[in-house]
Amino acid sequence: MNWQQLWKASEHYAAGSPSIPTAGAPSQHLAIVTCMDARIDPVAVFGLQLGQAHVMRNAGGRVSEDVIRSLAVSQGALGTRAILLMMHTRCGMLGFDPASLKAPRAGAEAMDFLPLVSLEGGLREDLAKLRESPWIHQDTAIAGCIFDVDTGRVIPFQPAN
């Protein structure tokens, strides 16, 4: 990796006087949970600006314990009250075989990679986790959706049950 090139690019960003709000609390009181996938710009997808939403990202956009930790801070310390969970088509976690991934170095403990059997199943399961977690405020607006990486479209998720 050419780190010098990245530092240089960041100087260009700062020199462009980006519009960074002063407040740390997201002005839309929104937290977006989504996948780490390189093809997703969750803020741009929803026409949002810097300062409007927290963004949590991990492999699959799964509601892990770390996401619950982050949402607890987001809600309890920074006042968000809406959560948008966005998974996406052609996700690497779809049908991911845990046995296919071995630790490259010795001494690794077993890990649950949280693979997805289906996007719908994953969304249903993780939306339920959000609704049931005692760390999430009862009055939180919660929604799910699927991002189509081929078209850039967002499909709101209507759980079957």
Added chain:
Amino acid sequence: MNWQQLWKASEHYAAGSPSIPTAGAPSQHLAIVTCMDARIDPVAVFGLQLGQAHVMRNAGGRVSEDVIRSLAVSQGALGTRAILLMMHTRCGMLGFDPASLKAPRAGAEAMDFLPLVSLEGGLREDLAKLRESPWIHQDTAIAGCIFDVDTGRVIPFQPAN
């Protein structure tokens, strides 16, 4: 939350024919780990484009187990070999008092919120975690930096030891 407004905004995004690459593997073989803070656009900060880097985000930009899980997938299944850990000034996790945050509903188990005593200490600790994890490939290029939310500048991190 006005979800209809968000869905509408997403239609606008798709209609603009965003340049979304076909490949899921990040073309720069880079994974950026940073905070959920609404003031950070980690891709824009480094002049990157869609498709070039994975992005993991949580409260503080801490190297949690979920970040290790995501990096294991990022490296093992999608070929990234560089990790940039970016914390930031005026982070909500700096000096965060866990006792100040109570679960809003009954039945919550205790949680380690991973507060930061200092950005330098947090970076040192979490960079060490990355270097020591058996899930991270030995040949991974690893760097840390601090994003200044007041100026938009990135300060490369030089650990004292």
